[in-house]
Amino acid sequence: xxxxxxxxxxxxxxxxxxxxxxxxxxxxxxxxxxxxxxxxxxxxxxxxxxxxxxxxxxxxxxxxxxxxxxxxxxxxxxxxxxxxxxxxxxxxxxxxxxxxxxxxxxxxxxxxxxxxxxxxxxxxxxxxxxxxxxxxxxxxxxxxxxxxxxxxxxxxxxxxxxxxxxxxxxxxxxxxxx
Numbered sequence: 001x002x003x004x005x006x007x008x009x010x011x012x013x014x015x016x017x018x019x020x021x022x023x024x025x026x027x028x029x030x031x032x033x034x035x036x037x038x039x040x041x042x043x044x045x046x047x048x049x050x051x052x053x054x055x056x057x058x059x060x061x062x063x064x065x066x067x068x069x070x071x072x073x074x075x076x077x078x079x080x081x082x083x084x085x086x087x088x089x090x091x092x093x094x095x096x097x098x099x100x101x102x103x104x105x106x107x108x109x110x111x112x113x114x115x116x117x118x119x120x121x122x123x124x125x126x127x128x129x130x131x132x133x134x135x136x137x138x139x140x141x142x143x144x145x146x147x148x149x150x151x152x153x154x155x156x157x158x159x160x161x162x163x164x165x166x167x168x169x170x171x172x173x174x175x176x177x178x
Contacts, residue, residue: 022096024088025067027117030146031058035174038150039073042168051075056174061085061168073172077094079103086119097121097142110142123164124168137158140169151176 037054053077053113061068066087073080080100088113089096097110112121123140129137139162150173157166 020097024087024093024114025064027114028067028086028119028132028144029064029119031069031144031152032060033058033151034177035151036177037063037071038173039072039075040171040173041075042170044136046168048168051170054080054172083118095121096126108140110140117146122163124159139163141166147173150174 003037004167005068034108035056035058037056038050039171040048040050041051043049052073054073055070056071058067058069060066066085068083068085070083071081073082077170082099083098083101084097086095086097088094090154092111095114097112099108100106108123109126110121110123111126112119114120120141120143122139124139124141128141129139131137138160140159141159141163143157145153145155146155152174156169156173158169159166
């Protein structure tokens with residue numbers, strides 16, 4: 001009986017010291033809230049040009065195990081309705097983002113890392129490529145950063161050479177509604 005109590009105490013000490021998934025997400029709780037979004041796309045010279053607006057709501061799921069975003073972007077040539085969920089993969093301990101979109105009916109999985117409050121995630125190693133009309137394949141990288149000019153921004157870049165080079169795709173600036 002004495003050994004069972006010691007084993008139970010040992011296992012309890014291990015689990016209490018283990019980092020919970022939500023602990024790794026805590027630096028990103030600044031994302032939580034409701035936002036108006038300004039969307040920008042690069043022109044032919046690479047300069048950012050206004051390309052639409054949107055709305056976003058970030059909330060938590062499962063007792064703060066995940067951060068969930070629902071957003072709608074109304075751009076010049078398209079509407080994009082998405083749900084993305086950020087969490088820590090329990091098996092790999094990596095930051096993961098799962099993105100679902102309505103218009104293209106696609107599901108993307110991104111993996112990445114954090115540098116302070118900045119997140120950098122890509123679907124280069126975790127997902128199927130997005131097939132283009134010319135039988136090309138592109139992957140995306142998302143960089144989410146707190147900003148001095150708005151609450152935070154998301155830079156979306158793409159690669160068609162397996163990540164050797166990244167090109168501007170879009171940028172969204174998030175402005176808090178409160």
